[in-house]
Amino acid sequence: MHTETIIYIILAGIVAILLAVFQYYNKKKSMSKLNMLFSFLRFLSIFSVLLLLINPKFEQVSFSIEKPNLVVAIDNSSSIKHLNQDTHVINLIETVSNDAGLNNKFNIDLYTFGESFKVSDSTTFSENQTNINNAFKQLSQIYRGTTAPTLIISDGNQTYGNDYQFTASTYKQSIYPVILGDTVTYTDLKIKQLNVNKYAYLKNRFPIEAILVYNGNKTINSRFLVTKGHTTVYSQPISLSKENNSKIINFTLPANSVGVSSYKATIVPIENEKNTVNNSKNFAVEVIDQKTKIAIVSDFLHPDLGAFKKSIESNEQRAVTLLKPKEILNQINDFQLIIINQPNYRFKDLFDILEKENKNHFTIVGTKTDLNFLNKNKQNFLHEKTSQTENYQAEFNTNYSPFIVDNINFESFPPLNSNYGSVSFTTPFESILNKRINGISTNEPLLVTYETNGRREGVLFGENIWQWRAQSYINNQSFNQFDNFLGKLVQYLASNKRKNRLNIDYESFYNGSSNIIIKAEFFDKNYVFDTRETLNISVTDNISKENKTFPLILKGNNFQVDLSSLAPSNYSFTVKATNENIAKSGNFQILEYNVEQQFLNANVTKLQQLATNSDGKSYFIDNTKDLKTDLLNDNRFVSIQKSNKNIIPLIDWKYLLIILALSLGLEWFIRKYNGLI
Template sequence: MSTETLLYIILAGVVALLLALFQYNYKAKGAAKSNVLFAFLRFITLFSVLLLLINPKFDQVKYYTEKPNLVVAVDNSSSLKHLKQDDNAKIALNTITNNSALKDKFNIEVLSFGNTLNSSDSLSFSESQTNLDKVFRQLTQVYKNTISPTILVTDGNQTIGSDYQFSAKKYNQPIYPIILGDTIVYSDLQISKLNVNKYAYLKNKFPLEAIVVYSGKQAITTKFIVTKGNTTVFSKVVRLDQTNNSQILNVTLPANSVGVQSYKAQIIPLETEKNKVNNYKNFAVEVIDQKSKIAIVSSVLHPDLGALKKSIESNEQRVVEFVSPKEIVKQLNDFQLVILYQPNNLFKELISALEKQNKNKWIISGPKTDWLFLNNAISDYSFEVTSQTEDYQPNLNTNYTPFIVDDLNFESFPPLNATFGDAEFNQPFETILFKTVSGIKTEQPLLATLEISGRREAVLFGEDLWKWRARSYLNASSFIEFDNFIGKLVQYLASSKRKNRLEVDYNSFYNGSDDMIISAQFFNKNYEFEANASLVITLKNKKTGETITRPLVLKGNNYQVNLNGLASEDYDFTVKASPDNISVGGRFKIIEYNVEQQFLNADVTKLQQLATNSHGEAYFVNSYTALADNLLNDKRYQAIQKSSKSVVPLIDWYYLLFIITLSLALEWFIRKYQGLI
């Protein structure tokens, strides 16, 4: 409370006292004792009212005790069921959560994890992937600034993501793994890695790389074979021992027929092997008879060129060539799409040829673009000619319809550098990304597409696309999402196929452990996206004849269905839109592969190292009873008394209103009783 406020309170007390004395000692008539009581009650009333007018503020301090958290993260992947540790996991969880001493000392929070972290203690042991790296990154976001020792109930086997040792260091909490799984090392052969391209080209050979690993002491001789159906297409004798316990096998296989070709790579198991599931891996290759050629034409050097090539060629169906503006004119018919990077006067002959042949193109502009030339060379749109530049961030148009665009968290992307100004289109166009300037969203296009007389075109108003690819990697720990975005745009531009009212996006084959998602877009008769349609997919198992029908759910600007859990077979499907009765069919194959069944033992070494590095302690599943005592006796995990200080104005103190009411009521009642009223 300030000195000024204190002086006002003293002054209010003096004024209230003088007024009360004036009323009951100077002017009032009656008994002296009654006047003193009346003066006191009137003083209370006046002083309280004046206090409310002054409304002084007081500091209020509240004390409370905050218990440390005890995070219990349980592995919910199918590997625990495969290793027959699912019951042990449930018993360990119940033992910890039902310990009354632990509940008194900690706030126990139970989580389960597979590919992601879930706030649930319901365990099904059905997750098809284990990503401990993502688990620790998500735990860091929630518990970084708290005292939260973490119990990790797992076998330690990770199937996807970066090494979790590094993300666990950033978590900065003691970790106590309860190790589930057999620790006895058995003799075992496995195919630890199988690398093969997704696509191959007809009458060519495609490479296959297999890494065979042996765990055991005796020297062995076995055979590596690759089969297609009942036919063996490759075989090789493999010799391994305790010293030379791994071998990389490089194979080339012929691609003799178009379509999805299924293969099985197998290392013949030992008679004494306990786990024979990891001795084989199924894989598939889609054989195609043509390859899309994309030309990138530029007269300047820029990191964007390399980023574009990497993104486009991430799909093996496409190849990128860098060509000068003069050279490409003679070989224009060899390319399905031409990307013009920051065109200037050197592109005059090329743009003329593209317009004459009505070929698809993608123009990427920037500060080095000669818009004075480009405005005269093209007629579909124009741009203000200025000497100033501006930074523009992207903002996704969720109503874009020509193809499905996933939200890559574009708002987190760094800005593109471009010429300052607005574009004016003379033809109908659709915007993929709008411009955001200094945090203000605009309706001006940053990336747009046009479709005119069978020709498709895109224009990007900005350079530094390579920064977007880098940011996408930081967001998702992978280039895949950004490369898919560029790939979809290139696929749309490289094709002249007429748009259908129902478009379906799917892969020709899926691995058994992958997310199997089929997406679709449906348009009304004016080719506007229809968000109220009813879409269903009917699948038919070609082997058993069984049919399954599932609805597609609206998500953003497309409909999706998740087909996880289907058996590994060939499927025909039909997507049907009601009430227009429009349908599109296709087929895909699910390759049998369960990555969670590739393990024979718990990863004891890594879990023990994880505990040591985090200043925790590892326990085996049959000896974790001491864990509770260690947590209870560890002085690092003490309840903390905290205080919260708040400023409370007197007007919020409702007791003062009660005092005013009481003093007025008593004064009136006594005066009434004495006949003074």
């Protein structure tokens, strides 16, 4: 408490005494006991009021002991069970969790990782992928600024994600890997990688690249085969040795029929080979009749052109050609969709042909767009003309209905630059994205689609969409989400199919280790997304004829079902609405492949390097007797006494108000009782 406050309190006491004595002191005779009581009660009342006015503040200090955290991250992937290490892991978890010494020194937190990272409630060793780097990324957020030595129980085999070996540079904790699996090197022959395009074109040949790897000391001879059903479509003898332990095979296969064609690549196992699962890989190719051709027409160079081309061509079904306004006039019928970048008067002939041919097109409106020209030649909307530009952020419209759109975190994307001014439409339109300025919604469209006279059109009111693709990569370490979004938009605009009340989004085939998610949208008769409807999917195995029915769950702006539990096979399915007689069918194939079964050994080198880089120590699962001792004796992991100082103002002390009320009440009651009132 400050000296100035103490002086005020002393003065308040003196003032309270003087006022109390002044009111009840009688010069003619000595003060009675009753007056002395009244003076004391009045002193308490006045002093309490003055204290409330001064409102002194007191310091309250509390102490607490904070133990360090011991993080236990458990590999929950199926490779642990494949390497017969699941029992060892469960025993180690129970030992660490129930150890009195470790619990006395640490707060023990259990997590599991595989495809996802989560707090551990059980370990099933059933996840089909492993992303160790993601586990450390999540932990670095949870334990930032704390002491949290990390025990990672894993075989060290990661199937996707960034390399975790050097994660200690961002995860500022000591890491103690417990290495699972056999460290003995076995003779093994495997298909390391198979590179195949997802799509091929009818009457063409599609390329395949196979990378074969041999681990052993002797020279061996085998044969590489590719089969389709029971027919061998490619065969080649191979010879490998300790010095020449890998081989790349490049060949082509014919695409003779439209649809999904399934193949199996096999390298014939050698004698006494322990793991033969990794000797085969299934793959599939979807043969399509023709490519969707898209033209991007622009009068000047802009980074958006490259972003559109890269994004659209990420799907092999589509080809993009960059053209000038004059160059496209004689070949406009060669393309299913025309993308027009910031048109001006040089686009006059192109607009006339588009109107005459009733061609689908997509228009980008930016700062270099001639709005006078655009307003004269676009009869479906009118853009207010001003001399100002503005940066517009995106706001996702969850009620968009023409096709399934996922929110790819548009709100995190940089703003697009465009002309300032409102847009008025003369034809019904649907907005995918709306404009926001400084976080405030304007209810003005940023990205729209509409249909008129059997023609589909789209308009983007902004430029610099290349920054969106870059930001999407920063958010997800991949361009896939943005490219899929733009691909769906292009697919919709390039098609003239009639709008359906039930739309389904699925792939023709899936790898056995990937998530199998089928999405659907259902609209009422006014084509408004109907959340009241119940959708079910009936899935039939075309080989075993087994039929299963699953409900689709409403998630955001679509219905979804996860079919990852299905075994590899060919399937046909029907999605049906419960309340209306509307259904839609399709087919897909699940390829047999489990990436977690491709490993024979633990990745000892990476796990040991991880421990070294983080000032930790590695252990093998069969020899963890020193683990407890090392953790308990490490002076870096000690409990910390923390003090917490709170400044409490006197006005928050409720007892002072009680004293004030009692003193005033008692004084009034005693005076009343003695007839002084």
